[in-house]
Structures are given as structure tokens and as C-alpha cells.
Amino acid sequence: MIQNKTIEIIPMEARDIANAVGLISQAMNQDEGKWASETMHFHFKCAEQELDDGHDYYLWWEHDEVKGIVGLHQYAWGPPENVWLAWFAVSPAEQGKxxxxxxxxxxxxxxxxxxxxxxxxxxxxxxxxxxxxxxxQKYGFTEHGRIANYLPDGSQMIVLGKSLSSGRRLE
Incomplete structure (x- = not known):
């Protein structure tokens, strides 16, 4: 476990898509890598047209290798105080640290x-x-809902949430 160490995350660029997708495929699975590729290509095509798709992606690089990805996603039709975690993955070799x-x-x-x-x-x-x-859950997220039969295999989607306001619990 790292102690009192900060990680510098930098905004992802279109040229980083393959590295980010490779990390997601390793850390999660190939299907997630496919979805990541599609959403990231869409994001950067929107950016080329000066359109905001609501996503921001950040990478953690170490020794010229992507070790982590994290992002934010705000739905244009959602309440302005709400944000969703976009792609999030850590290199399998770095997990648990x-x-x-x-x-x-x-x-x-x-x-x-x-x-x-x-x-x-x-x-x-x-x-x-x-x-x-x-x-x-360890990080403070609690379950707020489920959608039955969401994935092709019948798995449920689970929505977890937490408050970003200090000392407040998300109800």
C-alpha cells in the first residue's frame, strides 16, 4: 500500500487510445476493452468537432507506460450536480498497492x-x-439501484454512489 503518495494524472489524448484500451482489456476483460475503444474514439471525434460529449479521461503514466486510467462523465440530460465515474482501471501488476x-x-x-x-x-x-x-464499497460507495438483465448474459447493472460534499451521506 502506498502511503502519502500522490499520483499525477494528465488529460488523455487521442493518440493514447490504444494504450488505454490495452490497459482496460488487461484489467477487466476484452469486451470492456471493445466498449472502451468505441467510447474513446467517439469522445475524440466529438472533440475534433468542438462538441462536448461529457467525458473527461485522465491517465497515470509511469516509465512511459499507462498504469491507470480514470475519468468523469456528466450526462447532458442529468442533474448538474451529478457526475459518473468514466473508465477506471489500474494495471494488474499495480493492483492492491x-x-x-x-x-x-x-x-x-x-x-x-x-x-x-x-x-x-x-x-x-x-x-x-x-x-x-x-x-x-471500501472507498465509500453504497448501492443505489439495480437494473435486471442488463448484460447479454443476464447480469444486473448495479449503480453505486457517494456524496462529494464533506461529511454528507448520499441518500
Whole structure:
């Protein structure tokens, strides 16, 4: 576990898509890598046209290698105080060392700076995501809802959330 160490996250650029997708595929699974590729290509195509798709992605680089990705996503049709965690992954070799927590700390700072008060995560009731769910719960996220039969295999979507307002619990 890292102690009192900060991680510098820098905004992702279009040229970083392959590295980010590779990390997501390793840390999660190939299907998630495919979805990451599609959403990231869409994000940067929007940016080329000066359109805001509501996503911001940040990378943690170490020794010229992407070790982590984290992002924010605000739905244009959602309440302005709400933000969602966008792609989030840590290199399998770095997991369990506190880097995931450091990445979330950094993206939470960015969310607070932008005035967001509620932070949500979409995850799934599937064995590939059990470790992630435990991580989010340890980090203070609580369950706020489920959508049955969301994934092609019938797995449920789970929505977790937490307050970004100091000392407040998200109800």
C-alpha cells in the first residue's frame, strides 16, 4: 500500500487510445476493452468537432507506460450536480498497492473543483466485477439501484454512489 503518495494524472489524448484500451482489456476483460475503444474514439471525434460529449479521461503514466486510467462523465440530460465515474482501471501488476484509491482521490478532487456533489459508478453483478464492487464499497460507495438483465448474459447493472460534499451521506 502506498502511503502519502500522490499520483499525477494528465488529460488523455487521442493518440493514447490504444494504450488505454490495452490497459482496460488487461484489467477487466476484452469486451470492456471493445466498449472502451468505441467510447474513446467517439469522445475524440466529438472533440475534433468542438462538441462536448461529457467525458473527461485522465491517465497515470509511469516509465512511459499507462498504469491507470480514470475519468468523469456528466450526462447532458442529468442533474448538474451529478457526475459518473468514466473508465477506471489500474494495471494488474499495480493492483492492491493503493494506486486505485490514489486515482479516485485525484478524480474526486477534479469533480469537486467542477462543483459536482454526487458521484456515481455503474458496475455489474458479474464475477468479472466482484473485485471492483468490493473496492468501490471500501472507498465509500453504497448501492443505489439495480437494473435486471442488463448484460447479454443476464447480469444486473448495479449503480453505486457517494456524496462529494464533506461529511454528507448520499441518500
Amino acid at each position: 493503493g494506486y486505485g484509491r490514489a486515482l479516485l482521490d485525484e478524480v474526486e478532487k477534479k469533480a469537486r473543483q467542477r462543483g459536482f456533489r454526487k458521484f456515481f459508478v455503474e458496475t455489474y453483478a458479474h464475477p468479472d466485477f466482484d473485485k471492483a464492487i468490493r473496492f468501490y
